[in-house]
Amino acid sequence: MSTDVDLKDPGIQVKKSVCFFCHNNCGMLVYVKDGKVLHVEGDDDYPVNNGGLCSRGNVNQIFLDHPDRLNYPLKRAGKRGEGKWERVTWEQALDEIAARLTQIKEEFGAEALATAGGTQRTDDWARRRFMNLYGSPNGFHNAHLCWIPTFMVETAIYGWCPFEIDMGNSRCLVLWGQNPAASVLPEMSQISNFKKNGLKLIVIDPRFTESAAKADLWLPLRPGSDSALALAWLNVIIWEGLYDSAFIENCCVGFDELAKHVQQYTPEWAAPLTWLDPEQIRLGARMYATNKPGNIQWGTAVDQIGRPGGATMHARALLRAVTGNLDAPGSDLLTGPAQDFMTDEEMEANDWLPEEQKAKQLGSDKFKLITWEGYGKIAAITREVWGKAPTAEWMCEAHPPTVFNAMITGEPYPVKAIITLASNPINSYGQTSQVIEALRKVDFHVSVEYWMTPTAALADYVLPTACTLERPTITSTYGCSDFLLASQRAIPPMYERRTDYDFWRGLALRMGQDEMWPWENLEEANYYRIYPLGYPVSSYDEFVENYRFHFPEREYYKYGRLGFATPSRRVELVSSTLAELGYPSMPSYVGPAENEIDDPELAEKYPLVMTSVGGFMPYHHSEHFQIKELRFLRHAPRVEINPETAAKLGIQQGDWVWVETRRGRIKQQAELTQAIHPRVVTTERGWWYPERGVVEPDLGGCLESNPNVLTSVADEHCDPLSGTWANRGLLCRVYKVDGKDGQ
Ligand SMILES: Nc1nc2c(c(=O)[nH]1)N[C@H]1C(S)=C(S)[C@@H](COP(=O)(O)OP(=O)(O)OC[C@H]3O[C@@H](n4cnc5c(=O)[nH]c(N)nc54)[C@H](O)[C@@H]3O)O[C@H]1N2
Numbered sequence: 001m002s003t004d005v006d007l008k009d010p011g012i013q014v015k016k017s018v019c020f021f022c023h024n025n026c027g028m029l030v031y032v033k034d035g036k037v038l039h040v041e042g043d044d045d046y047p048v049n050n051g052g053l054c055s056r057g058n059v060n061q062i063f064l065d066h067p068d069r070l071n072y073p074l075k076r077a078g079k080r081g082e083g084k085w086e087r088v089t090w091e092q093a094l095d096e097i098a099a100r101l102t103q104i105k106e107e108f109g110a111e112a113l114a115t116a117g118g119t120q121r122t123d124d125w126a127r128r129r130f131m132n133l134y135g136s137p138n139g140f141h142n143a144h145l146c147w148i149p150t151f152m153v154e155t156a157i158y159g160w161c162p163f164e165i166d167m168g169n170s171r172c173l174v175l176w177g178q179n180p181a182a183s184v185l186p187e188m189s190q191i192s193n194f195k196k197n198g199l200k201l202i203v204i205d206p207r208f209t210e211s212a213a214k215a216d217l218w219l220p221l222r223p224g225s226d227s228a229l230a231l232a233w234l235n236v237i238i239w240e241g242l243y244d245s246a247f248i249e250n251c252c253v254g255f256d257e258l259a260k261h262v263q264q265y266t267p268e269w270a271a272p273l274t275w276l277d278p279e280q281i282r283l284g285a286r287m288y289a290t291n292k293p294g295n296i297q298w299g300t301a302v303d304q305i306g307r308p309g310g311a312t313m314h315a316r317a318l319l320r321a322v323t324g325n326l327d328a329p330g331s332d333l334l335t336g337p338a339q340d341f342m343t344d345e346e347m348e349a350n351d352w353l354p355e356e357q358k359a360k361q362l363g364s365d366k367f368k369l370i371t372w373e374g375y376g377k378i379a380a381i382t383r384e385v386w387g388k389a390p391t392a393e394w395m396c397e398a399h400p401p402t403v404f405n406a407m408i409t410g411e412p413y414p415v416k417a418i419i420t421l422a423s424n425p426i427n428s429y430g431q432t433s434q435v436i437e438a439l440r441k442v443d444f445h446v447s448v449e450y451w452m453t454p455t456a457a458l459a460d461y462v463l464p465t466a467c468t469l470e471r472p473t474i475t476s477t478y479g480c481s482d483f484l485l486a487s488q489r490a491i492p493p494m495y496e497r498r499t500d501y502d503f504w505r506g507l508a509l510r511m512g513q514d515e516m517w518p519w520e521n522l523e524e525a526n527y528y529r530i531y532p533l534g535y536p537v538s539s540y541d542e543f544v545e546n547y548r549f550h551f552p553e554r555e556y557y558k559y560g561r562l563g564f565a566t567p568s569r570r571v572e573l574v575s576s577t578l579a580e581l582g583y584p585s586m587p588s589y590v591g592p593a594e595n596e597i598d599d600p601e602l603a604e605k606y607p608l609v610m611t612s613v614g615g616f617m618p619y620h621h622s623e624h625f626q627i628k629e630l631r632f633l634r635h636a637p638r639v640e641i642n643p644e645t646a647a648k649l650g651i652q653q654g655d656w657v658w659v660e661t662r663r664g665r666i667k668q669q670a671e672l673t674q675a676i677h678p679r680v681v682t683t684e685r686g687w688w689y690p691e692r693g694v695v696e697p698d699l700g701g702c703l704e705s706n707p708n709v710l711t712s713v714a715d716e717h718c719d720p721l722s723g724t725w726a727n728r729g730l731l732c733r734v735y736k737v738d739g740k741d742g743q
Pocket residue numbers: 117118119120121122142143145146300304421422423424425427428429448449450451453465500612613614615620621622623685707708711727
């Protein structure tokens with residue numbers, strides 16, 4: 001805001017908008033005059049942030065008209081990646097893209113079109129609607145790494161994922177691979193408040209994080225060994241009799257079988273696998289089981305360990321079940337889908353995708369839980385019990401590495417076109433060499449973006465998208481929340497930007513989908529979605545102005561009325577749904593994707609364990625590296641190394657070092673810290689250098705410091721249930737970069 005802005009000027013309108021620089025979605029008030037944004041501030045009345053904005057949130061106004069933002073549709077003029085673009089109109093771009101997609105469908109079938117998304121940032125029901133009507137089952141996100149496998153494992157076992165936690169009434173909170181002090185700031189401020197009232201905090205994290213600093217117990221386990229810890233906790237809770245016998249008797253099936261199964265997983269058994277002391281393991285299990293009600297908060301770590309991921313999520317879910325920490329006051333809540341407004345799933349037109357096209361979904365033969373077979377089974381049961389299904393976009397997706405492989409090899413069938421929207425796969429998906437090869441090779445690529453990212457640079461058309469100040473937003477966790485928070489457009493899109501919804505609809509209208517897109521803009525679509533709520537409003541904007549939020553009345557113990565949404569209508573400690581899909585009905589130990597016990601030879605060459613973190617300020621994944629007001633806070637990527645290890649390797653604070661796995665190497669700057677185990681190193685993810693220019697072959701240095709160069713998407717490293725790949729817990733080595741400043 002410039003200092004001469006008078007916020008009391010009667011010509012100013014105050015619009016209710018939201019920050020979407022991460023999915024906390026903090027409320028903002030935007031002061032607008034004559035179509036221009038004069039000032040942005042946190043909204044005191046918004047329940048997520050109560051007026052606060054973080055350092056990223058505070059650059060919304062700079063972001064809005066940053067000189068590097070994309071403002072006009074671009075068509076490739078030179079070779080792919082050469083950086084030569086011609087400005088075209090939206091009409092020309094959409095006409096040409098539609099013509100090309102029609103031709104691809106005729107020649108190769110609709111399945112030859114894929115779409116790649118990232119974390120939830122936009123109205124992705126529109127993406128799914130377009131893809132369903134086009135006829136392709138090959139949409140995907142890298143939310144495979146971000147909660148989706150957890151959601152589906154938990155829904156298989158107790159009929160919904162308890163992602164809303166009743167922390168205000170809780171006595172014990174477990175942060176399992178989550179560091180909200182850097183990743184979910186509003187949550188951390190709540191935790192700090194509740195700790196004053198005696199909330200016990202357990203942090204399971206190989207690093208001594210900002211959140212661990214507040215913990216009553218910190219369990220620094222070997223990255224990727226989480227399944228051993230979860231199984232050992234089950235062993236302690238069951239065999240020390242700390243379980244909730246009434247809940248088990250009334251609500252669960254399979255307890256005796258589970259008890260017998262976990263008898264083998266003692267803390268002494270888990271200690272060498274997790275690098276924890278057996279007494280520490282016992283202490284944690286007892287603390288969680290005896291301080292009731294309690295919560296296990298979701299963190300992204302377990303979704304990113306690849307092969308052991310599914311078994312870990314399964315064991316972790318059973319911890320809630322045996323302690324009865326489900327849907328009771330203060331525990332993890334099974335809210336179920338929204339009952340009183342149109343969910344994302346209801347907007348997706350999933351019935352329109354023909355069965356023979358569903359069967360072609362790439363990866364569905366290998367990974368059954370979040371593809372059509374598993375999703376179909378689970379959605380059928382949730383429909384019976386809750387009346388609605390989880391969002392299919394996210395919960396039912398093609399397997400990304402399998403699609404990239406099809407783009408490269410044409411096997412099992414050719415994928416000829418991809419639309420990347422709200423994602424930068426080169427920085428964010430696994431094993432970057434595969435992603436970059438696929439994007440160099442694919443016949444046709446359209447990217448819808450704010451910036452010229454490494455991914456967009458490899459597109460044939462790049463279309464400029466509108467940000468949340470320029471569009472209306474409904475907030476919901478991957479379309480599965482039972483409440484909604486609604487925000488309005490503060491100003492019309494600047495320059496020639498359009499909303500993502502306008503992109504999908506524009507394409508759809510050119511491809512014979514007219515009748516299925518009656519809503520001319522996102523306000524109309526949102527009004528259709530909220531209409532069943534019955535508020536006395538005649539437009540979406542009026543709803544935002546007058547109401548803005550809808551929270552249904554909280555009802556605990558819903559299962560008393562409805563049962564659990566599983567085949568037996570009980571919590572299935574022995575899961576029939578997983579068994580029907582061909583997976584173990586109870587979790588067993590699965591070791592980290594690469595580890596020193598199963599592969600000592602590899603560990604000799606790569607003696608350290610690599611993990612990466614997403615949550616570090618001020619960045620969000622690969623975003624905001626262009627913004628100097630943030631970049632000056634953190635100019636270079638950091639890899640955390642224990643000083644003892646660094647000394648042995650001749651590495652000093654601030655040295656540029658290579659981190660290398662079997663798949664490649666990257667360089668980051670050494671940050672020597674006691675906060676990390678001597679055998680573990682932590683890389684920061686997302687890094688690239690937009691200031692270098694984003695053209696081939698460097699593409700903004702997207703391979704130089706990006707930990708996804710190191711990660712693995714090999715089928716044997718992926719979780720067999722969900723297909724999530726291995727980012728964390730891999731074997732690596734570290735050595736100094738020769739030369740000044742690592743150049
Ligand atoms: N090694 C490693 N890899 C990881 C992770 C990790 O911890 N370690 N974390 C994983 C996790 S949890 C996630 S969620 C993913 C995130 O993966 P992505 O979501 O792909 O994250 P970004 O790389 O930031 O790419 C998002 C892009 O979308 C653009 N964008 C933002 N909002 C919008 C919008 O509304 N519309 C459009 N059209 N574009 C928009 C941004 O400019 C940015 O370029 O990465 C995963 N990858």
